[in-house]
Amino acid sequence: MHASISAAVTAHPRRRPEAVALAASQPGLDFEVVEDPEPDGPRSALRTARLAWRTADPGCTHRLLVQDDMRLAPGFARLVRAAVAAQPDRILCLFTEWGSRTSPAVRLAALAGAGWVPLLDPYVPTTAVVLPTAVAHALAEFPAEPGEPDDVLLLRFARAHGMTPLVSCPNLAEHEQGESLVGNDVLQGPRRAALFGAPPGDWARVLVPPVVPHLLLFDGVVVCQVPDGDGWRAVLADVFLAPSGLTLNDLLDRYAAAVVVCDPTGRMRRVVADSLLLQLWLAAFCYGVAAYAVTGDVAAVDRALRTVRGAAALRTIAPGALRRFVPGHRLAGLPALVAPLLRHAISDGCVHAGQAGDQFWKEYLQ
Template identity: 85%
Template sequence: MHASISAAVTGHPRRRPEAEALAASQPGLDFEVVEDPEPDGPRSALRVARLAWRGADPGCTHRLLVQDDMRLAPGFARLVRAAVAAQPDSVLCLFTEWGSRTAPAVRLAALAGAGWVPLLDPYVPTTAVVLPTAVAHALAAFPAEPGEPDDVLLLRFARANGLTPLVSCPNLAEHEQGDSLVGNDVLMGPRRSALFGGPPGDWSRVLVPPMVPHLPLFEGVVVCQVPDGDGWRSVLADAFLAPSGLTVPDLLERYAETVARADPTGRLRRVVADSLLLQLWLAAFCYGIAAWAVLGDAGAVERALRSVRGAAALRTLAPGALRRFVPVHRLGALPGRVEPLLRQAISDGCLHAVRIGDQFWKESLQ
């Protein structure tokens, strides 16, 4: 189809220079700037989102919304038009932060060459999103629950209308550092992209992995997310792995062997507590299992991890999971320090999946 896009940068009047600079950076999309109509009122992204949804040009097929604290990938206009043409009926999210539930799925898509994964989070990241124009107009009138933010309202709307939002691989937008108007930078730490920029995946392909491992930001204990009807459910990683013959003592022994090789001097464990490093190792081990399930070959997994996309995706795993627990000034060096541990864990998980085979999935997912 021929996609035509009306575009807007949304923000607060106090960030008008940033919004105008972002709009000017994409002359091919003719961005307008939409500002909060009640800048002195209680902080809420929904007020400006309503205006931006309502302002979608009825003569265009789609509405693109980008918040004023985002940075867009090189070639953004061309890439977003190609993405919309390939998935014209979907809600398209062009960003997910590196610690989200969806982020590990994006990393798997990077290995597989897919352009999209389904959203796994309990909100739609509205920082950079494309909506069919009819959806934008319907959202403008969709009633909100008391205190409901725009990202949760959008997910509730999507579920009510049988829509599954898709998240791009790679992300086409990056979150810039700065003070959040609603305090998210303090609550959650830096929120960088799971995989920003680089060659696009196949925009026609949506990858739905049979399992997506995740180290939750607040709980700090790995879960395996598995498809469950129209959504996803989370299973503790040790419970997911148990049918494959791995007990908790087995996992502790495997971790101890790996960390002894990857961190013989204990330098890494002076930055990341052993208990959290265990969970990071477990997330990577499960990532290896999921990667094998997606690619079906251990050699293909190793090659994909060495690719530009695969390596870039792996670099965001540790800082995304640990940014609330590791000081910000140490996050930049963290990927390099944990890479030997993560690569060994992924390799071990992949080899475990090879040994168990398809029967593992049949038993684990019941």
């Protein structure tokens, strides 16, 4: 289909210069700037979002909203039009932060060549999102619960209407560093994109992985997210791996062996506590299991990790998962520091998945 897009940058008035600059950076989309109608009110992005939803041009098929603290990928206008044309009826998220529940699925899509994954998070990333115009207008009138933010309201709307939002691979927007007006930078640390600026995947293809491993941002432990009805269920990683014949002691032994090979001088463990490095290794091991599941071949995973998309996906695993636990000045060097351990763990997980066959899926996916 031919997609016609009305675009808006949503902003607080004190960020108007940034919003105007962002709008001007994309002359092909004719962005307007929509400002918070009550800038002195309680902190909330919902007021501005509602106004932007309500003012979506009815003569256009879609409404694109980008918040004022985002940076857009080179060729953004062309990419977003192609993405919308391939998925015209969906809610399309062009960003997910590198530690979100959805971020490991985006990294799997990078290996598989897919352009989209389903949203796994309990909110819809509204930092850069495309909505069918009819959806935008309906959202403008959708009642909010007390104190409900725009991203949670959007997910509630989607569920009420049987819609599963999609997240792009690669992300087409990046979150710029700066003070969050709602305090997210203090609560969560830096929120960079899961995979930004890499070559696009197949916009017509949605990858639904059979398992999505995730190192929990606040808990520091790994879970495996498995499809469960219309949603996803989190299972502790060691519990998920048990049907394949691996015990907790087996995993500890594999980690110890990996550290001997990949961190013989202890450089990694001087930056990342041993208990957290174990969880990072376990997340990568499970990522290898999942990567084998979506490619079906150990060699294919190795090749995919060496592509631009695969390498970019690998770089955000550690800082995305550990940014609340590792000092901020260490995050930039973290990907290179732990890369040998991650590659070793992913390879180990791939090989194990190939040997275990369908044992993983018997309990959780059948």
